[in-house]
Amino acid sequence: MSTKKPSARKSQLAGTDTLDRGNSNSKLESLEPFRSDATEQALRTNQGVKIADNQNSLKAGARGPSLLEDFIMREKITHFDHERIPERIVHARGVGAHGYFQSYGNHSALTKAGFLSDPTKQTPVFVRFSTVQGPRGSGDTVRDVRGFAVKFFTDEGNFDLVGNNMPVFFIQDAIKFPDFVHAVKPEPHNEIPTGGSAHDTFWDFVSLQPESAHMVIWAMSDRAIPKSLRSMQGFGVHTFRLINAEGQSSFVKFHWRPTVGTCSLVWDEAQKLAGKDTDFHRRDLWESIEGGDYPEWEFGVQIIAEEDEHSFDFDILDPTKLIPEELVPITPLGKMVLNRNPDNYFAETEQVAFCPGHIVPGIDFSNDPLLQGRLFSYTDTQISRLGGPNFHELPINRPVAPFHNGQRDAMHRTTIDKGRASYEPNSIDGGWPKETPAAAQDGGFESYNERIDAHKIRQRSESFSDHFSQARLFFKSMSKHEQEHIIAAYSFELGKVERLWIRERQVNEILANIDLELAGRVAQNLGLPAPKAPTVAERKTSLARSPALSQVNLLPGGIKTRKVAILAANGVDGAAISAFQKALNAEGAHAKLLGPTSAPVTTADGKQLPVDASMEGLPSVAFDAVFVPGGAASIKALSSDGVALHYLLEAYKHLKAIALHGDAGQLLDVLRLEADAGLIVGKDAQLFKALFAAMAEHRVWDREAKAKAVPA
Ligand code: HDE
Numbered sequence: 001m002s003t004k005k006p007s008a009r010k011s012q013l014a015g016t017d018t019l020d021r022g023n024s025n026s027k028l029e030s031l032e033p034f035r036s037d038a039t040e041q042a043l044r045t046n047q048g049v050k051i052a053d054n055q056n057s058l059k060a061g062a063r064g065p066s067l068l069e070d071f072i073m074r075e076k077i078t079h080f081d082h083e084r085i086p087e088r089i090v091h092a093r094g095v096g097a098h099g100y101f102q103s104y105g106n107h108s109a110l111t112k113a114g115f116l117s118d119p120t121k122q123t124p125v126f127v128r129f130s131t132v133q134g135p136r137g138s139g140d141t142v143r144d145v146r147g148f149a150v151k152f153f154t155d156e157g158n159f160d161l162v163g164n165n166m167p168v169f170f171i172q173d174a175i176k177f178p179d180f181v182h183a184v185k186p187e188p189h190n191e192i193p194t195g196g197s198a199h200d201t202f203w204d205f206v207s208l209q210p211e212s213a214h215m216v217i218w219a220m221s222d223r224a225i226p227k228s229l230r231s232m233q234g235f236g237v238h239t240f241r242l243i244n245a246e247g248q249s250s251f252v253k254f255h256w257r258p259t260v261g262t263c264s265l266v267w268d269e270a271q272k273l274a275g276k277d278t279d280f281h282r283r284d285l286w287e288s289i290e291g292g293d294y295p296e297w298e299f300g301v302q303i304i305a306e307e308d309e310h311s312f313d314f315d316i317l318d319p320t321k322l323i324p325e326e327l328v329p330i331t332p333l334g335k336m337v338l339n340r341n342p343d344n345y346f347a348e349t350e351q352v353a354f355c356p357g358h359i360v361p362g363i364d365f366s367n368d369p370l371l372q373g374r375l376f377s378y379t380d381t382q383i384s385r386l387g388g389p390n391f392h393e394l395p396i397n398r399p400v401a402p403f404h405n406g407q408r409d410a411m412h413r414t415t416i417d418k419g420r421a422s423y424e425p426n427s428i429d430g431g432w433p434k435e436t437p438a439a440a441q442d443g444g445f446e447s448y449n450e451r452i453d454a455h456k457i458r459q460r461s462e463s464f465s466d467h468f469s470q471a472r473l474f475f476k477s478m479s480k481h482e483q484e485h486i487i488a489a490y491s492f493e494l495g496k497v498e499r500l501w502i503r504e505r506q507v508n509e510i511l512a513n514i515d516l517e518l519a520g521r522v523a524q525n526l527g528l529p530a531p532k533a534p535t536v537a538e539r540k541t542s543l544a545r546s547p548a549l550s551q552v553n554l555l556p557g558g559i560k561t562r563k564v565a566i567l568a569a570n571g572v573d574g575a576a577i578s579a580f581q582k583a584l585n586a587e588g589a590h591a592k593l594l595g596p597t598s599a600p601v602t603t604a605d606g607k608q609l610p611v612d613a614s615m616e617g618l619p620s621v622a623f624d625a626v627f628v629p630g631g632a633a634s635i636k637a638l639s640s641d642g643v644a645l646h647y648l649l650e651a652y653k654h655l656k657a658i659a660l661h662g663d664a665g666q667l668l669d670v671l672r673l674e675a676d677a678g679l680i681v682g683k684d685a686q687l688f689k690a691l692f693a694a695m696a697e698h699r700v701w702d703r704e705a706k707a708k709a710v711p712a
Helices: 008-014 071-081 174-184 200-208 210-219 267-276 280-290 345-350 369-385 469-477 480-495 500-514 516-526 574-586 632-639 642-653 662-671 684-696 701-707
Strands: 094-103 122-131 146-154 157-164 240-243 249-258 296-305 331-340 363-365 563-567 590-595 625-628 657-661 679-682
Touching: 094 146, 094 280, 094 345, 122 331, 157 249, 174 200, 174 369, 200 210, 200 500, 210 469, 210 500, 267 480, 280 331, 363 369, 469 500, 480 500, 480 516, 480 701, 500 516, 563 574, 563 642, 574 590, 574 684, 625 642, 625 684, 632 642, 632 662, 642 657, 642 662, 642 701, 657 662, 657 684, 662 679, 679 684
Parallel strands: 563 590, 563 625, 625 657, 657 679
Antiparallel strands: 094 122, 094 331, 122 146, 146 157, 240 249, 240 363, 249 296, 296 331
């Protein structure tokens, strides 16, 4: 049987799985001739020589020294010795997936970009999500910003939207980026901490750099510990331009909104996951795609007419500012679906090379000084990371649009360029390849014809000088529990800062200018005097609150794709398990059956049920909710099983919905817990309904204060 995979581009476009299917579409497959499938192939050297023995090196006698002439062993080990490439300076830990983008309609009034003008067209994409601070092997659930980089393989060339899961950034000018990164990275003397910002150099820098105040409060919020990658919003951060065929420009901010809603982990859960499942986010993304729960986002823009550039109480070129959705709503343009996991992590996720400078006709840059610096940095970094300037030829980076130009040679060139003239103009190769005038049908790229009349100067615009109003807007827009989490996060992080003066400066000169209550509460937790007044006069702004910023308002209402743990021991009520699974699947959610060990459990009526894992193997932090079916013997066993009891206490502490079915109600007494909106005792349909309603709220926030006393 042939186990050849379908064409990658094909399966991603058709939204199908990647499992073996014999059929093929040669036109589409020819787009990706580089995917190598070793099925039914002989083991060979890189020179194509068949290998007879891959177990033993060539030796002078069975017990003698190895021989230098063993080209097979030397080739193998030499290649192995060079398997690692430098990891990314930032965003080193990442995970990628393929998919497609589809426009909702013809947006040519806004942009001439072809992929936004044809609703029938599916444009292939590759997305890489990442953390920022930690190295490639660091944990997924650390408190950090997440990268959200999308490569659109459009017919007019590649467009890279290299964004984050937060809409603003720490600094305003690219020249500060190395300072910021050096400050947040592990400290240089001992390379601690891995993956986090709770250390002196980070807080030293940000407390001295007030422009970071807004982004830092986002980083101290729940947004920095996302529940999953597929529930993250994405933002282009900078203001960009869209240009239509008439050359008319609009400023835009790019947005990605996940259809499953946006929600987060709780801090204790995030910390535990970093140890119990370092790969929590990448596993979730992988499994969702394998299981057909294709992550989906709506792509939209906030549009600002050219003439409205100066009509806000902040500068739209300042990357530390967002445009509140209450002032400029998001116009949906299309959707993105991720439906195929990579075949090979290194070849695809590691070698993908994004650059904000990769744009197509119809899209252009603004003068945001952070964006301007990024346009240079990304290509530059790939040259050392990927070993030369030919990284665009790597399969994962190759545009689907053809590319021909006079660029030649250099490390790792794979294209064999025909013809004699690698210059333009030429008369030897008939003048090819030639320019395409911008005005022609499918014209060449032309930069927006912006008039600039200015002095050459090193200066920060005065319009960039308000550093606190939007940090305050963010804090004020949070629900009570979100505010509490922000206070706790500042307190936790500053509590790890050894130098007292850094703690004081952050509280007195940054937090006090955001919000005195916030500053006072953090000061109290650090044993510092509460600041009495801000050091910078508060500016009047047009908006006091932006509900769109609170995750409370970003839930979809259902429980699609959520995960429930079913805890069972011998004697469990098997019928309750089947009924629950049926009801859950009808909601588009999933369950895993967990036992005291990985051995099957026996139901009350004597059937053997295979379990998905032991309770230790898949801890409560891996799930959104817990269901405990009845069955007297099973409940008796769970009541004296420390792992099971801890499981429930931990789920309770992390504010998860827990349903206790029938006899399982006795566990309330054992655990010394009281029922609440999410800790529900009951039977069958009624219980399931109550559980699903509690799960739809994501967490039982009302429980939070009480749960603090629970020692899990
Ligand atoms: Fe990046 N950034 N960045 N960045 N960035 C990189 O490029 C840089 C910034 C972002 O999954 C690097 O290929 C500078 C903002 C993402 O491969 C590097 C500045 C935003 C990724 C680099 C910024 C980002 C990167 C490291 C300030 C959000 C991961 C490896 C001028 C809008 C992409 C690489 C992936 C990666 C430089 C600021 C997002 C070193 C100089 C703002 C998502 O080139």
